[in-house]
Amino acid sequence: MTTIFPVGAHLAGWRHKDAWPKTNMRFEVFIAQAQLAERGKFDMLFLADGNAVRAMDDPVMFVANTNTDRPSTYDPLMLFAALTQHTRHIGLFCTAVTTYDEPFLLARRFGSLDHLSNGRACWNIVTGNYEGDSHNFGRSAHVPRHERYERADEFVTICKGLWDSWAEDAFIEDKATGHFLVPSKVQRLNHVGKHFSVQGPLNVARLPQGYPVLASAGQSEPGRELAAKHAELIFSVALTKEEAQEFYADQKARVERRGRNPDAVKIMPGVTVYVGRTAAEADELYAELQDLIPPPVGVASLSKFCRQDLSGYPIDGPLPDMSEEVVGMTSYRKSIDQLAKQQKMTIREMYKLIVPSAGHVIFKGTAGQVADQFEDWYRSKAADGFNVINPVQPRSLMDFVDLVIPELQRRKLFRTEYPDGTLRDMLGLPTPQRQINPHGAWEFAKQA
Numbered sequence: 001m002t003t004i005f006p007v008g009a010h011l012a013g014w015r016h017k018d019a020w021p022k023t024n025m026r027f028e029v030f031i032a033q034a035q036l037a038e039r040g041k042f043d044m045l046f047l048a049d050g051n052a053v054r055a056m057d058d059p060v061m062f063v064a065n066t067n068t069d070r071p072s073t074y075d076p077l078m079l080f081a082a083l084t085q086h087t088r089h090i091g092l093f094c095t096a097v098t099t100y101d102e103p104f105l106l107a108r109r110f111g112s113l114d115h116l117s118n119g120r121a122c123w124n125i126v127t128g129n130y131e132g133d134s135h136n137f138g139r140s141a142h143v144p145r146h147e148r149y150e151r152a153d154e155f156v157t158i159c160k161g162l163w164d165s166w167a168e169d170a171f172i173e174d175k176a177t178g179h180f181l182v183p184s185k186v187q188r189l190n191h192v193g194k195h196f197s198v199q200g201p202l203n204v205a206r207l208p209q210g211y212p213v214l215a216s217a218g219q220s221e222p223g224r225e226l227a228a229k230h231a232e233l234i235f236s237v238a239l240t241k242e243e244a245q246e247f248y249a250d251q252k253a254r255v256e257r258r259g260r261n262p263d264a265v266k267i268m269p270g271v272t273v274y275v276g277r278t279a280a281e282a283d284e285l286y287a288e289l290q291d292l293i294p295p296p297v298g299v300a301s302l303s304k305f306c307r308q309d310l311s312g313y314p315i316d317g318p319l320p321d322m323s324e325e326v327v328g329m330t331s332y333r334k335s336i337d338q339l340a341k342q343q344k345m346t347i348r349e350m351y352k353l354i355v356p357s358a359g360h361v362i363f364k365g366t367a368g369q370v371a372d373q374f375e376d377w378y379r380s381k382a383a384d385g386f387n388v389i390n391p392v393q394p395r396s397l398m399d400f401v402d403l404v405i406p407e408l409q410r411r412k413l414f415r416t417e418y419p420d421g422t423l424r425d426m427l428g429l430p431t432p433q434r435q436i437n438p439h440g441a442w443e444f445a446k447q448a
Contacts, residue, residue: 001044010391012292040401044091093122111204119208119422165201187440228254244382270360
């Protein structure tokens with residue numbers, strides 16, 4: 001899959017000469033990215049989301065960091081609903097936060113997207129890592145982590161139950177008999193739990209995929225357990241192959257302990273790609289972007305990933321102790337801390353590594369060299385697939401489609417045509433069977 005931040009994933013990507021001149025609220029830019037990715041036969045488009053304008057308390061980052069903070073963007077579900085009319089095959093994968101939403105509303109929105117796209121919806125389940133979101137929802141502080149994940153588990157369970165409201169053949173629309181639907185083929189949920197009370201049924205018919213494909217990005221202990229219970233795609237955050245292999249083995253084992261088939265759960269690390277027709281061309285793009293990052297912005301960006309203000313420390317000195325527990329971004333912080341200690345990196349060296357990678361590993365070089373790294377990670381059980389992150393848009397995505405994908409196809413590691421069917425079919429994931437709620441039938445439905 002590939003991310004579709006129009007400004008590019010690199011902190012200075014939007015400033016590069018090959019970037020789009022204007023991106024803010026430009027629907028045509030999203031259409032162009034979606035159609036380009038579909039030309040490349042990607043599985044999915046991915047769009048992250050949040051519930052606040054971030055970094056407003058940091059004037060350095062608020063002015064400069066427009067890529068990851070998303071100060072102005074479309075609601076991803078509305079955007080993807082519109083993109084269903086401009087694409088035919090590619091999956092539509094976006095973030096929705098369980099901490100500040102309601103399961104009935106979200107189940108309805110994802111159900112609608114799955115119908116509009118003929119079975120291409122995917123939900124990235126997150127609890128929210130930004131404490132400032134709380135101020136937009138009547139709270140003075142972020143919900144504690146244990147409560148966020150407890151609520152998320154109940155939230156997803158309810159959504160699944162709501163998507164089971166209707167049988168596939170419930171709506172017969174028989175003009176001759178005058179029967180629009182079969183009452184015995186709908187059920188209420190009647191859920192009463194710690195965080196929610198939801199009667200149901202959902203006012204959306206059975207989805208083409210049964211449920212949208214369910215994904216998770218949580219890397220903390222409760223995040224890994226939530227993923228093991230519910231997710232079919234799991235993001236991995238790793239700065240080295242060894243770190244990715246550890247996560248891969250750990251998460252597959254957790255899935256198996258939950259009684260699920262680990263082969264039906266795909267692990268997908270994020271990879272930021274710098275590719276060129278020659279290695280020198282890839283290096284040149286990398287260097288050009290590095291030169292566009294003022295040191296104060298680099299330090300401020302690293303501070304955001306670390307959840308710790310680094311501006312008061314010597315830029316050419318080591319990172320401070322980061323063993324203290326923080327709210328959100330736990331996995332990034334841990335990876336950065338481990339790598340900095342192992343390689344004795346300074347703050348300047350670390351931000352020069354983290355900023356161009358968007359917090360992920362970098363694959364850089366010719367198409368052959370980049371493909372070698374993808375193949376190595378895949379065959380070494382570090383990944384089942386990848387989230388391709390593009391530093392400069394549209395250049396990076398265009399180069400990946402025109403250079404890397406043909407090389408992966410030549411090695412028979414990537415499709416040459418889209419298969420028929422839903423996103424689940426494309427990913428080799430089973431379609432969930434509708435679960436019958438023995439206490440969910442309506443009285444008149446029993447009599448029908």
